Amino acid sequence: xxxxxxxxxxxxxxxxxxAYTYGCERLRGDHHD
Amino acid sequence: xxTLATVQILVFFALIVLIAKPLGSHMARxxxxxxxxxxxxxxxxxxxxxxxxxxxxxxxMKWTTYSVAMLAFSFATFLFTYVALRLQGLLPxxxxxxxxxxxxxxxxxxxxxxxxxxxxxxxxxxxxxxSYFSNMVALAIHNWASAAVGIAIAIAVIRGFARKSVxxxxxxxxxxVRCTIYVLLPLALIGAVVFIALGVPQNFDPYTIxxxxxxxxxxxxxxxxxxxxxxxxxGTNGGGFFNANSAHPFENPGPFANFFTLVLIWSxxxxxxxxxxxxxxxxxxxxxxxxAMAALAIVGMVVCTAAEQAGTPHLAHAHIETAATAVQAGGxxxxxxxRFGIAASAxxxxxxxxxxxxxxxxxxxxxxxxxxxxxxxxxxxxxxxxGGVGAGLYGxxxxxVLAVFIAGLMVGRTPEYLGKKIEKFEVQMAMLAMLVLAxxxxxxxxxxxVIHLPKEGALAAINTWPGSAYGGSDSVYxxxxxxxxxxxxxxxxxxxxxYASGTGNxxxxxxxxxxxxxxxxxxxxxxxxxxxxxxxxxxxAMAGALAKKKLVPASSGTFPTDTVTFAALLVGIVxxxxxxxxxxxxxxxxxVEHFRxxxxxxx
Numbered sequence: 001x002x003x004x005x006x007x008x009x010x011x012x013x014x015x016x017x018x019a020y021t022y023g024c025e026r027l028r029g030d031h032h033d
Numbered sequence: 034x035x036t037l038a039t040v041q042i043l044v045f046f047a048l049i050v051l052i053a054k055p056l057g058s059h060m061a062r063x064x065x066x067x068x069x070x071x072x073x074x075x076x077x078x079x080x081x082x083x084x085x086x087x088x089x090x091x092x093x094m095k096w097t098t099y100s101v102a103m104l105a106f107s108f109a110t111f112l113f114t115y116v117a118l119r120l121q122g123l124l125p126x127x128x129x130x131x132x133x134x135x136x137x138x139x140x141x142x143x144x145x146x147x148x149x150x151x152x153x154x155x156x157x158x159x160x161x162x163x164s165y166f167s168n169m170v171a172l173a174i175h176n177w178a179s180a181a182v183g184i185a186i187a188i189a190v191i192r193g194f195a196r197k198s199v200x201x202x203x204x205x206x207x208x209x210v211r212c213t214i215y216v217l218l219p220l221a222l223i224g225a226v227v228f229i230a231l232g233v234p235q236n237f238d239p240y241t242i243x244x245x246x247x248x249x250x251x252x253x254x255x256x257x258x259x260x261x262x263x264x265x266x267x268g269t270n271g272g273g274f275f276n277a278n279s280a281h282p283f284e285n286p287g288p289f290a291n292f293f294t295l296v297l298i299w300s301x302x303x304x305x306x307x308x309x310x311x312x313x314x315x316x317x318x319x320x321x322x323x324x325a326m327a328a329l330a331i332v333g334m335v336v337c338t339a340a341e342q343a344g345t346p347h348l349a350h351a352h353i354e355t356a357a358t359a360v361q362a363g364g365x366x367x368x369x370x371x372r373f374g375i376a377a378s379a380x381x382x383x384x385x386x387x388x389x390x391x392x393x394x395x396x397x398x399x400x401x402x403x404x405x406x407x408x409x410x411x412x413x414x415x416x417x418x419x420g421g422v423g424a425g426l427y428g429x430x431x432x433x434v435l436a437v438f439i440a441g442l443m444v445g446r447t448p449e450y451l452g453k454k455i456e457k458f459e460v461q462m463a464m465l466a467m468l469v470l471a472x473x474x475x476x477x478x479x480x481x482x483v484i485h486l487p488k489e490g491a492l493a494a495i496n497t498w499p500g501s502a503y504g505g506s507d508s509v510y511x512x513x514x515x516x517x518x519x520x521x522x523x524x525x526x527x528x529x530x531x532y533a534s535g536t537g538n539x540x541x542x543x544x545x546x547x548x549x550x551x552x553x554x555x556x557x558x559x560x561x562x563x564x565x566x567x568x569x570x571x572x573x574a575m576a577g578a579l580a581k582k583k584l585v586p587a588s589s590g591t592f593p594t595d596t597v598t599f600a601a602l603l604v605g606i607v608x609x610x611x612x613x614x615x616x617x618x619x620x621x622x623x624x625v626e627h628f629r630x631x632x633x634x635x636x
Binding site for chain 1: 097100101104105107111112119138139141146462465555559562566567570571574577578
């Protein structure tokens with residue numbers, strides 16, 4: 001379990017969170033009132 | 034419950050109520066961009082920070098921009114801490130010469146994530162692991178940053194309710210800077226001096242080697258404790274300078290320091306409910322939230338204190354006197370400090386787990402089954418019983434949205450909260466925030482309860498405790514249940530508590546579990562990340578959607594949310610959701626342990 005492994009996990013998680021942000025915005029856009 | 038216990042709870046709540054209005058009003062002014070009495074002395078610091086960092090505090094951010102800014106900031110500070118911990122052997126302020134050996138990659142990952150998410154879960158004993166630089170810089174930066182982020186998010190969510198027909202929910206950088214300079218810094222400066230006056234050390238000396246009366250050598254760890262202690266409690270962080278955390282006399286010298294600590298932990302979480310009421314234009318709304326939190330808190334305090342004071346039936350069965358008298362605290366004193374006794378320990382346990390602080394002045398693993406169930410349940414509610422700084426309020430607002438939705442379903446009206454219609458998107462986001470917490474706690478607990486990891490070969494390292502780094506020998510555990518101090522239901526509780534604590538960003542533990550293995554370090558770190566950011570993102574989305582809505586004037590059919598009825602409904606929703614979601618886990622852990630304890634006592 002190396003430094004690269006864990007930094008990759010962190011980058012992956014934060015990247016996923018940013019994608020989640022825009023995913024929620026897209027969902028909101030589909031329900032635009 | 035003893036009279037002392039009752040008086041402590043009443044005085045404690047009286048102080049929290051007294052602090053709420055002045056501190057809450059101050060925060061409302063700070064985050065509203067208004068001048069306060071501190072701006073004359075500290076305004077230059079705020080303006081200078083904006084200039085150096087190139088921030089325009091007047092630039093309003095859409096919720097997506099706010100969220101990405103928060104995530105980028107959190108990632109950058111995580112990375113800084115990870116690198117600093119791994120390189121601590123090369124950095125200054127390290128008289129004990131700790132290095133990368135004491136901080137392997139999995140532990141550094143867990144620790145950096147832990148402090149970034151305001152959890153401050155510590156799989157290690159700090160005094161044999163961390164240099165002063167690691168403590169004061171790498172970790173302390175998060176004690177400030179994560180607290181400021183939590184409060185900023187709460188303010189952004191409040192703006193979602195308070196604003197109408199706009200895109201923006203504030204400026205993340207301005208919120209964090211203002212929070213740090215005008216809220217955390219002044220309170221921390223005063224509090225640190227109080228801690229030093231009460232006997233908490235603040236020095237850079239190497240550890241003292243003392244010779245005991247029997248001629249043995251004893252190492253007495255010390256260092257810059259007071260400056261860490263204040264922000265640890267004020268920011269509901271919880272990460273201690275010493276392994277024994279607030280049970281250690283250098284972190285928590287006596288009963289007055291203990292009481293001061295409790296007030297610090299709930300000062301901002303209590304006050305921010307008043308801030309909420311102020312910012313939405315009706316302080317009764319804030320008091321309704323406060324009242325719901327207080328009701329949940331008081332029940333937990335009474336149950337926990339009573340359970341610990343009753344002790345275990347085994348002692349009574351063995352004709353051992355367990356009543357509280359003038360010369361003994363009585364009850365279950367295992368794992369508790371004599372200088373605190375039952376009442377102060379039980380109160381601390383409920384306050385710290387309600388608050389997502391995680392500091393401990395007693396060992397929760399030693400609590401009776403029902404006494405231990407209360408801290409566990411507090412975390413499982415989503416840390417909304419006052420909760421973490423900011424996190425408690427936005428968590429409770431998540432439940433408020435669900436409460437008005439359910440109330441609306443019952444009467445066939447479109448739900449409204451604070452003049453905003455609660456529609457499909459808002460409910461979806463609230464549900465996403467709630468469900469991700471449940472998935473994390475239950476999923477990881479189930480996985481660790483059953484997974485068999487290799488005990489031999491290269492993969493054995495996945496669940497090996499690196500004891501050789503701390504002067505001992507490595508321990509290979511194999512199955513994830515091998516790390517537990519207890520078998521049976523209490524052992525399951527150790528696992529369940531660990532993931533409830535990680536997901537809820539609490540940081541306390543049933544510390545019988547040996548969590549400093551790559552398996553637990555990685556899985557608990559993931560639960561912390563999920564519990565923090567996967568909850569924040571949908572709630573910010575909800576805030577963004579609400580800010581765009583028009584205000585609907587109240588009518589005779591509007592369900593009032595500034596009343597005792599609403600507070601009671603809110604309490605009911607929190608308990609119902611928590612109970613329904615987690616009852617199986619609680620049944621397998623503390624509940625069956627309680628019945629088993631009573632049954633065994635009669636054998």
